[in-house]
Amino acid sequence: MSIARDLEAEHRSIDALLEQFVSGLDEEVRPGPFRDSARELRQHIYVEEAHLFPPLREAGIIPPVLVMLREHGQIWTVLDEIDAHLDDASDPAELRRLCEMLTGMLGAHNDKEEAILYRAAVEVLDPVVQEQISNAMVDDTLPDGWRCEMA
Template sequence: MTDWEFSSEMAQEHREIDRRIEDFIDGLDSGYVQRAILVETLEMLRRHIYIEEVFVFPPLRAGGAVMPIFVMMREHGQLWHTMDALVDLLDRGKSPAALRNICLQLLDRLHRHNSKEETIIYPTAETALPRHLGTEIDRFAEHGQVPAGWVCQHARQWIIRT
């Protein structure tokens, strides 16, 4: 799939998500809680995770990338719980300082996670995924919706254990 720009498109989405979280933090620092921006950004991140877990990871895991995919999915669970904590803080009207703290935690987790995806997972996906799957991913990225109630695998496992 040398003509597919999966890596650059997904990395660009990483940067957009980071920028939007940073913009939310800047708003907090200026005295504004821009709820809509944060909620939209978290939905964008959840959709990004959905694409990876539903379309990208299964064939890579089947092709032998078991440990890297396990690590990515475990980190998705951690990201998911951090996003849930942010939504909870928003819903309860908690202080901007509390929101800022969790946003910084999310950004830190994203930076560590994204660096692994961009150097290990995405280049592998570009060469290993069948062409038809690239078309499906592109189509979903353009028009698809995450099913209502969907949560990433490691977040589901945590919910079941608690």
């Protein structure tokens, strides 16, 4: 049991749903996979910002956390833009462009997060704190109206 492995599995799941949405765009816009991906991604960002990053900051891992917070803000903004396009069912080419941008942002973000922050979490955080993060992942409760710190 490792929080790094579980958080990485969420990255893969979010990516897979996003990919499924994009690959279906040639036929028609089916919002389901995007909605699922975005819901899981917002929940994932919440667990990171509310449960993972504070103890990492306390452990002195400050600049990498700031980079992640900034990138979450950029990712969140693109999620909102895609949501807005889905709501008014506008053009698939623009949806594809935004999703490809999101995929690129997530790739770069997740690589750094996995190599630096998740590794540090397993190495430096108290097992009790790791357990709390793990429970927060299972709880799956994004507070109503919550937005990431730098959105």
